């Protein structure tokens with residue numbers, strides 16, 4: 148195997164951090180060289196620090212690795228994938244960027260900054276053009292790029308092919324899995340036999356991030372599109388997989404069949420990126436699909452499933468929140484960076 152790019156994971160012991168390890172193990176372009184977490188874990192082997200909770204086995208090559216603190220001088224890597232809570236990401240990620248690392252972040256801290264790319268490769272790869280500006284503005288040798296919030300990313304992949312019909316209005320109601328809140332995020336007493344009709348700041352993120360992602364980058368700034376986005380977010384007793392009911396208003400009033408065909412025809416290229424699923428959008432015609440338990444792992448958890456396309460236009464989108472919505476999204480971004488010669 149050719150020499151691979153050295154990759155570190157910040158927040159390696161958490162829900163998203165474990166998904167990073169899964170995605171980077173045996174990756175053709177990246178190899179895990181550093182695992183970092185809080186002072187609670189630093190100094191322990193990964194096996195002792197982390198409570199591995201995925202269905203896959205904890206990879207042998209990771210078990211005995213020492214966990215280091217989130218300190219650039221302790222991390223050996225070219226790129227670091229950040230799965231830190233946003234409060235620590237806010238201070239830690241710039242330290243890594245300043246020290247010359249490429250930072251591919253899941254955290255929300257820098258997503259909406261004017262000079263930080265918020266990218267989904269199938270939607271707005273050109274926004275990576277912001278990196279040079281960011282390095283000039285902040286005098287950094289490295290840089291930060293981000294992927295969106297998990298609910299936003301699942302919706303945005305499905306909205307991209309609707310732009311051709313003059314998308315002007317989006318209403319969305321989410322049904323979000325408990326893994327989205329992290330391992331210790333939602334207690335069983337609050338979620339079993341229940342639905343929580345509030346996820347702090349989630350609705351604002353879906354509305355704001357969608358506009359940035361669909362905005363036009365003119366070389367120096369992003370011009371928001373004239374699209375109205377309104378969201379209502381809810382936590383449901385599902386382990387993994389966010390399901391979203393979406394209403395999309397379009398100038399051209401396409402029929403459900405037009406929209407179905409646009410979903411089927413959606414081809415953003417990018418076949419050479421290892422984490423890109425064969426079909427970024429998978430269309431279901433069965434009236435009771437997609438469902439999280441059955442369909443979240445399609446395309447190794449990287450596909451966005453769409454179905455129940457009806458007059459309106461109304462449809463359902465479903466994706467794996469900690470893979471397509473988090474770790475897999477960051478890894479896909481880093482693959483795009485490598486393809487574009489930025490890593």
Ligand SMILES: NC(=O)C1=CN([C@@H]2O[C@H](COP(=O)(O)OP(=O)(O)OC[C@H]3O[C@@H](n4cnc5c(N)ncnc54)[C@H](OP(=O)(O)O)[C@@H]3O)[C@@H](O)[C@H]2O)C=CC1
Pocket residue numbers: 157158159160161162163164183184185186187188189217229230231232233235236253254255295296297326327328329330331468469472473
């Ligand atoms: N879960 C999801 O679906 C999505 C999550 N995200 C974002 O990804 C990030 C991680 O989320 P998640 O994995 O769910 O969170 P978890 O709580 O499961 O994991 C947090 C990780 O960060 C480490 N950590 C916590 N505090 C500190 C600190 N002060 N300094 C250094 N490391 C610290 C923890 O280490 P230790 O074990 O040592 O405490 C752990 O490795 C968050 O910003 C979240 O918002 C984004 C999109 C989707």
Ligand SMILES: N[C@@H](CC(=O)OP(=O)(O)O)C(=O)O
Pocket residue numbers: 233253254255295296297298323324326327328346349352468
């Ligand atoms: N809030 C999301 C997960 C998340 O952490 O989002 P963000 O990365 O925007 O903080 C959820 O609960 O499902």
